Amino acid sequence: MHIRYRCELIIERMAAPRACRILEDAGLTGYTVLPAISGFGGVTRWSRDTDMSASSDMVVVISIGAQAQIEAALTEIERLLSNHIGVLSVGEVRVLRPGRF
């Protein structure tokens, strides 16, 4: 098993394409976007079925890569999160096929 870094970004759906562009520009070779169902943050409770425009929907963007690529993405993601609603976490993970990340 090989050590890589997993970046997990919970972000509003409308900003997800921006986050994905940042990941691609940082050289990460892949990511997955998952829908989030409901949540609570600050003073706001949200759920997918509240907003017809789906503009308040949240998604989770997951990407795994080498430390250098993840760090390259983090600066821009921090800038993104200064405007958009979202939470970022990064953790160490073990992967089976290191050549893919």
Next chain:
Amino acid sequence: MDIALSTLLSPIVLFFLLGLGAALLRSQMTIPEAFAKGLAIYLMMSIGMKGGVEISKGALGWDAGLVMISAVALSFLLPVIAFSFLRLTTQLDRVDAAATAAHYGSISIVTFVAAGQAVAAAGLEAAGYLVAVAALMEVPAIISALVIANRGHAHREAVAGSDKGELVREVLLNASVVVLLGALVIGWITGEAGMQSVAPFFVAPFQGVLCLFLLDMGLSAGRGLRNGWRQLDAGTIAFGFYMPLISAGLAAGVAALNGMPPGDAALLITLAASASYIAVPAAMRLALPKAKPSVYLTLSLGITFPFNLILGLPLYIWLARMVSPGAA
């Protein structure tokens, strides 16, 4: 009074109230998300086609063109008025006030659909080109609001990861603009014969589908209100009630100047009085991401939409009758 009562006791309003009440009482009832989106597309296709067929029956005159130009001008102007009131009467900052103002200059297509039903129930007729007016009024308010929000910030830094074309695509190619205008053109090309071929799907079930959709809208409005009302102060809540009336008054003036018949005038007034909760929120998340959706969505969906549906529509029909030259 009769119009008010018949609107209030119509199946569409009662189903909306059912959804609203269920959500406020914390019922777990839901309409599946994809199904609700399908219903919205169905309704827009249906009214788009009907509008196109009506247009195909006779060439559009200068009077329709003038109404369209007036409606676009109104949509540019309303956010300026809304913004001024919000800044004077609420604690909202410039960005929140501008984003909220954009919603009140744009339109709610569901309110327009419900108004079409109320106008027909009142024995009035409306021209098909009003569907095109609805589509035209979606966008100008967004531009006005962005100009207002960015005043004094000519060199605002771009949001990380943003793409130059994304806002234009979202604003001009959002689902309601594409489906409404697309169905309008298809209805115009295929005419009455084309409509007859799809009538069993687009005409007969329309009222039932609208009831189902408004049940979902009631649930959305109730949940939005329950989750977001704490974000609104008294001035902001009051704005959700009086701004539609100001917009309706201005639209009534436009209708009178253009000599619009009462059915058409009622729809134009409703469009101006309605607040967007589909196209504009999405555009605002891209263009003004620091604006709080809990403010503008709760206001437009949780307060103004129910107000327009329950009390506004009869009032706007009455107003249309007052200002129209051929009114009975």
